[in-house]
Amino acid sequence: MQLLANTTSPWVRIARIAMIEKGLDIEPTIVDPWADDPRLREANAATRVPTLITDDGTPLPESLLIVQWLERERPPPDYPSLLGADALTTLSRAGIALGVIDAAVHTIITRKVTAPVLFDETPVGLRRRRTMAEGMARIEGIAARTPFAGHGIPTLDAICAVVALDYLRFRFADAPWMPAMPTLDTLSRRLRERPSFGKTMPH
Numbered sequence: 001m002q003l004l005a006n007t008t009s010p011w012v013r014i015a016r017i018a019m020i021e022k023g024l025d026i027e028p029t030i031v032d033p034w035a036d037d038p039r040l041r042e043a044n045a046a047t048r049v050p051t052l053i054t055d056d057g058t059p060l061p062e063s064l065l066i067v068q069w070l071e072r073e074r075p076p077p078d079y080p081s082l083l084g085a086d087a088l089t090t091l092s093r094a095g096i097a098l099g100v101i102d103a104a105v106h107t108i109i110t111r112k113v114t115a116p117v118l119f120d121e122t123p124v125g126l127r128r129r130r131t132m133a134e135g136m137a138r139i140e141g142i143a144a145r146t147p148f149a150g151h152g153i154p155t156l157d158a159i160c161a162v163v164a165l166d167y168l169r170f171r172f173a174d175a176p177w178m179p180a181m182p183t184l185d186t187l188s189r190r191l192r193e194r195p196s197f198g199k200t201m202p203h
Contacts, residue, residue, distance in 0.1 A: 002053040003028045004040050008202045010101045010167040015050040015063040017159050018082055020196035022074045034112075064098075067156060080153035090157045093142060097160035100135035103128040104167055132168060133177050136184070139164070143183040154191060162188045162197065170202045 003019070005012040005028035016028065031037040033047050043059040044051040052060040052069075060066055067082055075081075084090050107128050110119050119125045139161050148158035165184045172178060191197045 001026055001055050004031050004043060004051040004053070005049050006030060006033065008170070009049050010105065010163045010202070011048075011063040012050040013163050013167075013200045013202065014159055015052065015066045016200045017154075017163070017196040018063075018067045018070055018156070020200075021082065021153060022070045022079050024070075024074075025195070082156045082159070084155040084157075090155050093139070093148075093157035094160040096135050096139055096142075097157070097164040100132050100139075100164040101160070101167060103131035103135070104164070104171060107132075108171055129177055132172075133179055136164065136168065136181055137179040140179065140181045140184050143187060147183075148187055154194070154196075158187065158191065162191050167202060 001024070003012075003015065003026055005016065007030065012028070019025070028050075029039070031040045031049065033040060033049055036047060040047050040049065040051060043053055044061045046061065048061060050061070050063055050066065052066050054060060060069055071082060082090075107119070107125065110125070120129070143161065148154070148161060154162075161184060165181060165188050168175075168178065188197075192201070
């Protein structure tokens with residue numbers, strides 16, 4: 001089994017955390033999606049990370065498809081469920097974080113091919129910023145009212161929320177539009193004690 005990955009992608013981190021929590025702690029194969037790495041291109045025509053190559057050689061792209069495969073291949077009770085007892089609530093809350101991640105990643109990609117000053121203040125750039133700020137504010141409110149699983153096995157909503165938070169802290173550390181997120185910061189620090197979160201921090 002091989003996981004084609006890089007060291008900064010939040011999508012890679014979601015897949016890696018899920019895999020580790022399911023007992024598949026494999027060392028990722030680092031590739032550069034921007035360099036059109038032939039290993040990644042052969043496995044995934046979109047040259048996107050993460051791409052998991054299973055033991056029988058089948059390529060499986062996209063973090064959420066990897067999570068779905070993990071849930072099927074390593075189901076409870078032998079392995080922890082990433083969806084928890086209330087799958088609909090878990091998926092709904094995870095969806096907010098995924099929207100934040102999507103907006104953040106596309107902002108970084110657009111900056112890479114243009115420049116922050118040319119993009120961030122455009123209507124699209126401002127809408128993505130709003131998605132990040134409002135999305136994280138909503139997640140913070142949810143976490144303050146109904147805590148995410150932070151002591152037992154983390155479910156997908158907690159994974160996505162912390163991955164979104166850590167990615168924003170990594171890429172937009174000094175952004176004045178970032179909302180206060182004390183509950184999520186506490187959750188991130190707590191979950192970082194787990195190998196799945198600690199060893200996958202973006203760098």
